[in-house]
Amino acid sequence: MTACVYLRYGSEVLVLDAGSGFARLLTEPELLEGVERLSVVLTHFHLDHTNGLVALPGLSRVPVREVWAPGLLVAGMPAAELVRRLLGPPFLAGTVDDVETKMATRIHELIGDVQIGSFSLRTRLQPHHVGPTVALRVDDELAYCTDTAYDEANVAFARGVRVLLHEAFHAADKTDHPAHSAAGEAARIARAAAVERLVLVHLNPLLEDEEELLRFATVVFPASEVGRDGPLT
Structure with a gap:
């Protein structure tokens, strides 16, 4: 399994990185039983941290499915554009618009500390990789x-x-x-x-x-x- 961390508080689930383990949200539906909000936070865009996003179309039973990504911080490009590239045609979605309708209900730019539902998230830019990555702290x-x-x-x-x-x-x-x-x-x-x-x-x-x-x-x-x-x- 590649990088994926699942945290839950009541009806909210926070997932840090969407590696191959993200698919367990499909194969083990009890992980999302009663969940109203699923928030996925990416540390960067390498495929071993994002390949699990292909499971998003199968999670439509969760009303809010959002992706928070540091596009501007680590790649100098808007997060929404990068996520659409990953999930849009010709790789997965039929159209670019499908990414934010049938997959994620919203894509947010992660640019610093943020409150995501009940989770207080702190961020720090890590410069020592092949490109910058983001360290995350939850409360x-x-x-x-x-x-x-x-x-x-x-x-x-x-x-x-x-x-x-x-x-x-x-x-x-x-x-x-x-x-x-x-x-x-x-x-x-x-x-x-x-x-x-x-x-x-x-x-x-x-x-x-x-x-x-x-x-x-x-x-x-x-x-x-x-x-x-x-x-x-």
Whole structure:
């Protein structure tokens, strides 16, 4: 599964990134039982974070289906234009207009901190990737820092949250990779930010043993775990 984080409060669902796991909203309809508002927030537009949006046409039972995307921040183009490119003809929708009628009911430009229903969302531009990406923080519950090389500025951003989801593409203490972090680096961010738990995400799909990540992370921050597909309690 590629990047996708599901949070729910009452009749509202907030999804951070729409990777392949987004399809579970189709295959497990109970995840949207009683939901009136589905808000999808993208960190950037790479396909492993957006390919799940193709499931949107099957979610029409949810009255409000909105996409928040940092088009201007990370690509210098309006979010609506980029989402229409992803979902419009000839790739999926029959017409461009179908994107905001049959798929998403609205596309919003993510340009900074925002209140999305009951969720207070803070944002931070991360400059250390092949292109900029956006770190996300939901209240004091969760911070999500993916697709970034080691970035000490994320310490202040994530400080005090209950759970930090941080990318760990490399099973190492450190890496000089310009676009991705090592497990040990994610752990140092977690320790300095005084979070309760660290969940390692955005892993290398070619990694043979994910426990190698924990070998480098837990020595720095013992409350580390590898992200799995399924509930995070």
